[in-house]
Amino acid sequence: MIPKSHPRYKSLISRDKIVNAYKSGILADSGMIAHGRGEAFDYLIGEKTTETAEKAIEAAAAALILAKNPVISVNGNTTALVPEHVVELAEALGAKIEINLFYRTPERVKTIWKFLKDQGAGEILGTEEEDFKHIEGLDSPRGSVSPEGMYKADVILVPLEDGDRTEALVKEGKFVIAIDLNPLSRTAKTASLTVVDNITRAMPCLTHKVNKLKTKNPDELKKLMDNFNNINNLKESLKIMLNSIKEFE
Amino acid sequence: MIPKSHPRYKSLISRDKIVNAYKSGILADSGMIAHGRGEAFDYLIGEKTTETAEKAIEAAAAALILAKNPVISVNGNTTALVPEHVVELAEALGAKIEINLFYRTPERVKTIWKFLKDQGAGEILGTEEEDFKHIEGLDSPRGSVSPEGMYKADVILVPLEDGDRTEALVKEGKFVIAIDLNPLSRTAKTASLTVVDNITRAMPCLTHKVNKLKTKNPDELKKLMDNFNNINNLKESLKIMLNSIKEFE
Numbered sequence: 001m002i003p004k005s006h007p008r009y010k011s012l013i014s015r016d017k018i019v020n021a022y023k024s025g026i027l028a029d030s031g032m033i034a035h036g037r038g039e040a041f042d043y044l045i046g047e048k049t050t051e052t053a054e055k056a057i058e059a060a061a062a063a064l065i066l067a068k069n070p071v072i073s074v075n076g077n078t079t080a081l082v083p084e085h086v087v088e089l090a091e092a093l094g095a096k097i098e099i100n101l102f103y104r105t106p107e108r109v110k111t112i113w114k115f116l117k118d119q120g121a122g123e124i125l126g127t128e129e130e131d132f133k134h135i136e137g138l139d140s141p142r143g144s145v146s147p148e149g150m151y152k153a154d155v156i157l158v159p160l161e162d163g164d165r166t167e168a169l170v171k172e173g174k175f176v177i178a179i180d181l182n183p184l185s186r187t188a189k190t191a192s193l194t195v196v197d198n199i200t201r202a203m204p205c206l207t208h209k210v211n212k213l214k215t216k217n218p219d220e221l222k223k224l225m226d227n228f229n230n231i232n233n234l235k236e237s238l239k240i241m242l243n244s245i246k247e248f249e
Numbered sequence: 250m251i252p253k254s255h256p257r258y259k260s261l262i263s264r265d266k267i268v269n270a271y272k273s274g275i276l277a278d279s280g281m282i283a284h285g286r287g288e289a290f291d292y293l294i295g296e297k298t299t300e301t302a303e304k305a306i307e308a309a310a311a312a313l314i315l316a317k318n319p320v321i322s323v324n325g326n327t328t329a330l331v332p333e334h335v336v337e338l339a340e341a342l343g344a345k346i347e348i349n350l351f352y353r354t355p356e357r358v359k360t361i362w363k364f365l366k367d368q369g370a371g372e373i374l375g376t377e378e379e380d381f382k383h384i385e386g387l388d389s390p391r392g393s394v395s396p397e398g399m400y401k402a403d404v405i406l407v408p409l410e411d412g413d414r415t416e417a418l419v420k421e422g423k424f425v426i427a428i429d430l431n432p433l434s435r436t437a438k439t440a441s442l443t444v445v446d447n448i449t450r451a452m453p454c455l456t457h458k459v460n461k462l463k464t465k466n467p468d469e470l471k472k473l474m475d476n477f478n479n480i481n482n483l484k485e486s487l488k489i490m491l492n493s494i495k496e497f498e
Contacts, residue, residue: 019278029268032278036285040431182289184494238494245433245487245494 021080059228061209067155085203099126270329308477310458316404334452348375374398
């Protein structure tokens, strides 16, 4: 047991979840290494949700509320770290949950499916039973999407995603919301909207904002989206990282 | 097989080694995640040995050559990534190799011992058979050192080490050389000399420098060490990272 008083409590809890997910087959090898990369950038951002990230989360909430067919795309790392928040956010939005994996095997899909079900998820798309549609520019299985899910989605939340897939989805005309701690990554730069934050903080915050903004009228929500500039927001996050490096100098 | 033409060939090869080492019991859970953190900082430094790192490597080579009892401390990640270079460097210096693990189990020690032996290592210290001495300020087993190895060493190379251990060894009066991609880490700041570079590039480069400088006279070597300032060198590495972030802005 990690004591709550430990200065790195949250980080160690996340690590525990990642290791357990790896052992239970939710996570591929690369998922564990990817988590470490995230840790480094989280360290530079100060391991907290910045005001800059909050602005992005607010605009993301507006986009998801305005969506006709919002979909939350989940992979191993997302399932490992925030399964309960995926379920909560899907419920708050009436959004669909769809499994999409870089290293896809029927066993991994089933394990993830079961893990999300145990957290109370409703319907989960992207399982083996479906007659997938294909997204151009992506190899199968990453490009395989559910006809009822991502294929007809207008807004897709893709936490912890790779650059190729983000780019291909944007090319298909989707509004793609990424959660990525590295503001220099191709994912961050090509997404329609990027939240530079740790998913364990960003997801509950996003659900909170969705519940708060749900009653606003569409014009107000549209304004929140229009006032958001992704590249400028990424630059603000970079500035925070630069300052944390400069502090040492 | 990863094709050599792949733009991220070296990085993917390292990842493969890390995953295999994890599966064979050389690496603890946290070792895989730590590798990912390193990847992030390597990305910021441009995934190459900088001139700044080369200066540090040169001074490190001088310190190791001048040492009366040089020791190379190895852990899971070092064994996973550069076993052949550990053996090579130990031979070039007549240095001792000692196993020291954060998550120590007799099985892991034995697996690492065998792995290094297969790479042609001579005597390896830090195994279960020894009557360990203890370094103050560290819990066992991290503080347990071989009487013939680190206990009486004057210069210790501790690649990929944690801050606590680095600090405790420096307090014991050892000249501690760290290899760490994060110039902001406590390890980097507390070591006597820090090489901010990927261990897979730094270790062969260090062996090369040792072989090149071995014939120099002690005064020249001493001068190389005296001209080196660790904090200034860390600041130079940070500047390189800052510039790589700024390029995007």
